[in-house]
Amino acid sequence: MDTVTLAVELDTDSLSTSSKRAYLADLADIRSWCASRQIPGIPALTALDAFVYLVEQRRLGRAHATLRRRRTLLRKLIAHGSVAISAGELGMVEDRFQKMGDDATTVLVVSDDAIIRAGLRAVLTDSRAGCWTEESERLSRPTADFWDYVLIWINYRHGLDPYGPLRHINSMGSTFTAQTPIVAVYTGRLTPMLQLRLAEAGVRYAVPHAWLSDHLHLLAEMLDTASVPIQFHLDTALAMRQRLGLSLSGTIDALLSAAAEVPAVVWTGHLPQTHLPISRTEVTRLRRIAGELAGVPGPDFSKYATSAKRAPETPEWPRVREVVRQALNLTD
The missing domain is CATH 3.40.50.2300 (Response regulator)
Structure with missing residues (x-):
């Protein structure tokens, strides 16, 4: 017999056989609910979990007496140290549960x-x-x-x-x-x-x-x-x-995660690229992330149609910086 079941057995020993059976059935129901929610077990329950459990039981049409008994069971488990919730937290759960409409x-x-x-x-x-x-x-x-x-x-x-x-x-x-x-x-x-x-x-x-x-x-x-x-x-x-003229694939968050890894002044300041505390390698990496993961397009190839210079395949640095600043609401 596991320690949680043993705690309930001992705490309900003085009750009638039918009441004891009801508490053990309640315990099995809570265990089943934990499994359905991929919660490791009753000892891992949080106050939030207890609130959600009680509300779901009410929505399933459980009788008021059943809900009272299951709240009592939770108090017994807390008293035996079988669950991490404190008595104060359970009191808060019960208060919110009782105040809400059916x-x-x-x-x-x-x-x-x-x-x-x-x-x-x-x-x-x-x-x-x-x-x-x-x-x-x-x-x-x-x-x-x-x-x-x-x-x-x-x-x-x-x-x-x-x-x-x-x-x-x-x-x-x-x-x-x-x-x-x-x-x-x-x-x-x-x-x-x-x-x-x-x-x-x-x-x-x-x-x-x-x-x-x-x-x-x-x-x-x-x-x-x-x-x-x-x-x-x-x-x-x-x-x-x-x-916004972006690719239909990608997410801006991918670029922002990378942007957070370099000094903030790269995005918040107004210095030219040559004066920013960031290496060319890092700029190249951010441009690649902007293009491949965030969907920021490369430059217009028509700009390079009459030039011997090859058009870059990744978005230009000013465009990458503009996207980051707009996403962080740093624009003037």
Whole structure:
């Protein structure tokens, strides 16, 4: 007998046979759910996992008594040290679970700013939505497809990139972004190249912070009724690439990842190439990445039609630098 089952056996020893059998059945159900979510086992459960589990059980129509008993089981496992969740974390899970409506829309709020997370959680929870908040680098793969919406605050600097959370959304893969509508909230300018970054990260809607601040009371209803205003819907990445004169294949993020490896002044300063702290070899490498991985086209061959000089096969350096600056919103 494993230690988790033994803990439940000992803790329910004084109960009736039927109650003990019910707790063991609950334990088996949680184990089965962990396996379906590719979670290693009950000891690996997080507070987020517990929240998702309880909401899914409610959606399956489990009786209130069953849900209460399973929450009690989680408390017993915590008391025996059989799960990593703390009693305080489970209390937070139960509070959010009890406040949400039975058929509530579920929203994952992603922000690296604690104040933003707390504010949006309060607004959504008060509207009886099922809300969880997380930092971008702590996004969970096992429960990624659970949410009705992901609301991501993109303005948070990670090194050179003022939109650092987009990297973590990208790292979740296309399966996550294809299944879950992602709403990006942003401040500042929404340049065409930034729109492309959002679309390639799987973002479907880009809502300005100023508009959301004025309509915050409508946020839960807007998500619940899938009525994000049409002006905030993003076009497809392929359509944007055509308009921007880029190849239909590739991603801007591939170029930005390489751009982050060289000194920031290469992109932020206004020095000529000969005065930048970057070698010719590195420039050549970045030009190749821009062409092969980001889809930035080479120069117009007609410029070289009457010249003995051979046209370069990779995009020219000023064009590569322009693309990076636009994607990072560094343009004047």
